[in-house]
Amino acid sequence: GTVLITGLTGFIATHTALAFLNAGYSVKGTTRTAAKAEQWISRFPDHKPRFQYAVVPDMSIPGAFDEAVKGCDYIAHLASPAHWDQTDNEADLLIPAIEGTKNLLSATKNEPKIKRVVFTSSLAAIIEPTTLEPGKAIVETEWNPITYEEAKSHTNPPVVYRASKALAERAFWDFIQTEKPTWSGTSICPCATFGPPLQVTSLSALNFSNKFLWDIANGQYKLGVPKVGSPVFVDVREVALAHVRAVELDVAQGQRYLLIGGPYIPDQVVQIIHKEFPELRNNLPPVDSSRTDHLNVRFDSSKATKQLGIQYTALETMVTETITAILGVLRNN
Ligand code: NDP
Numbered sequence: 001g002t003v004l005i006t007g008l009t010g011f012i013a014t015h016t017a018l019a020f021l022n023a024g025y026s027v028k029g030t031t032r033t034a035a036k037a038e039q040w041i042s043r044f045p046d047h048k049p050r051f052q053y054a055v056v057p058d059m060s061i062p063g064a065f066d067e068a069v070k071g072c073d074y075i076a077h078l079a080s081p082a083h084w085d086q087t088d089n090e091a092d093l094l095i096p097a098i099e100g101t102k103n104l105l106s107a108t109k110n111e112p113k114i115k116r117v118v119f120t121s122s123l124a125a126i127i128e129p130t131t132l133e134p135g136k137a138i139v140e141t142e143w144n145p146i147t148y149e150e151a152k153s154h155t156n157p158p159v160v161y162r163a164s165k166a167l168a169e170r171a172f173w174d175f176i177q178t179e180k181p182t183w184s185g186t187s188i189c190p191c192a193t194f195g196p197p198l199q200v201t202s203l204s205a206l207n208f209s210n211k212f213l214w215d216i217a218n219g220q221y222k223l224g225v226p227k228v229g230s231p232v233f234v235d236v237r238e239v240a241l242a243h244v245r246a247v248e249l250d251v252a253q254g255q256r257y258l259l260i261g262g263p264y265i266p267d268q269v270v271q272i273i274h275k276e277f278p279e280l281r282n283n284l285p286p287v288d289s290s291r292t293d294h295l296n297v298r299f300d301s302s303k304a305t306k307q308l309g310i311q312y313t314a315l316e317t318m319v320t321e322t323i324t325a326i327l328g329v330l331r332n333n
Contacts, residue, residue: 001115002026003247004072006065006104007079008053009040011207012120012190014199015240016076018044023244026050030068030079032057040199059100065107074247075117077104080168083208084157094151097164098171105175114183116253118246120239121169123191123230124162126258137298138232140189140258143170176254184253186246188239191260194318195236196325203329213319214326216266217273219283225266231297234261235313238304245308252308260301261312267291272319280323 005017008029017027027050031037037053044051054068059079069075079100086092101119108114128144144166146154151163169187176185197210206214215221239259246252267287273280304310 001073002028002071003074003076004028004030004054004069006030006056006059006068006075006077006100009036009199010078010082011195011197011199011210012193012236012239013076013078014040015195015236016078016243018047018198019237019240019244020076020247021047021050025074026052028068028072029053030056030059030065043198043201059103060095062103062106064100065104066110069104069107069111069114071113072111073113073115075104075108075114076120076243076247077101077117077172078120080120081161081164084161086157086160089152089154089160093160093164094148094167097168098148101168101171102175105172105179105181108181108183112182114181116247117172117181117183117185118243119169119172119185119187120243121172121187121189121256122162122165123189123232123258123260125166125169125187126189128159128162128166130156130159135298137300138258138260139300140256140303186252186254187256188242188246189256189258190234190239190242191232191258192230193234193236193239194322196322197329198325200329202333203326206326210322210326213269213322216269216285217277217280217283217323217326221266221285222283223285225270225285225288225291227291231263231265232260232299233264233315233318234259234301235318238310238312242304242308242310245310249308255303255307257304257308258299258301259304259310260299261318262315263297263299264315265291268315269319272316273323276316276320277323277327 003020003025007013080097081093126142146163
């Protein structure tokens with residue numbers, strides 16, 4: 001079958017597209033320009049025979065995906081603004097995330113072959129850390145309670161990013177409930193996702209989560225590890241595999257999956273880099289070993305293991321392989 005992957009050239013979408021291709025599917029990727037799609041496939045020439053692309057310059061426009069969905073059996077929707085350096089909450093984050101999702105789902109009316117739509121949501125759609133009760137476990141039945149009205153004028157940029165994910169996922173389930181499409185839906189909620197950035201040829205193009213990891217290694221935080229960041233992490237390869245399994249397994253119909261590989265604090269990342277990459281030691285900030293608060297975080301990501309067979313990669317492996325891959329990009333520049 002053919003899988004439509006929106007936002008093809010992104011970090012997680014690249015791993016997801018390759019996971020589908022390696023599992024024998026054909027992939028149709030959406031990108032904002034033809035040049036981006038051509039550049040992407042030139043990096044993976046072996047996959048060219050089962051690859052095609054559709055250019056969707058602005059997914060906020062009604063009808064944006066009407067052509068792209070044609071000929072597809074499955075959809076994985078990963079295109080969404082994945083940053084919080086917005087200047088306009090609505091135009092830069094909320095509208096593309098929410099309207100992009102609605103336009104994609106409306107487009108499915110043009111292709112009766114579609115059997116499953118996987119929506120790439122986020123831990124951000126489950127919790128809003130600034131209003132989370134301390135000690136409360138992170139579980140996939142919870143919802144970030146923020147409303148559009150609150151998000152529209154919110155002055156804390158990451159809160160607006162998280163709102164864009166929560167409101168887009170709500171739009172996904174609302175569509176399924178009201179339109180009763182012939183396809184079934186699954187949402188995947190990864191927490192902070194890291195891993196080899198296969199999509200980049202230059203480090204200026206690193207996505208926001210891997211940039212954080214690399215900034216720890218490259219001296220950006222030499223004066224101290226930032227306290228910011230998610231208390232939990234997951235490896236991108238589990239996120240990609242979850243998309244494939246969500247398409248393949250009947251049990252995934254109508255389900256929401258939280259993906260968490262484990263708790264982590266940036267100080268642990270510093271310690272792993274110190275051990276594995278002696279050449280980077282001079283860049284590293286001092287470790288504050290008293291800061292273990294995040295490590296007590298309670299969560300349950302076992303549904304993805306039980307139903308989708310996801311086994312989580314350990315922090316040490318993830319950090320080592322990600323930094324190795326980033327150093328490889330650096331050497332080739
Ligand atoms: P990337 O920034 O690498 O990828 C984002 C993709 O979305 C790019 O292909 C980008 O296209 C596209 N995109 C962004 N804004 C728009 C827009 N306005 N219109 C059309 N396309 C757009 O990020 P990730 O790979 O990390 O994120 C992919 C998905 O996973 C997102 O939905 C994100 O919210 C979600 N996610 C990410 C996590 C993480 O830690 N990285 C954790 C949980 C969820 P272009 O290249 O043209 O800008």
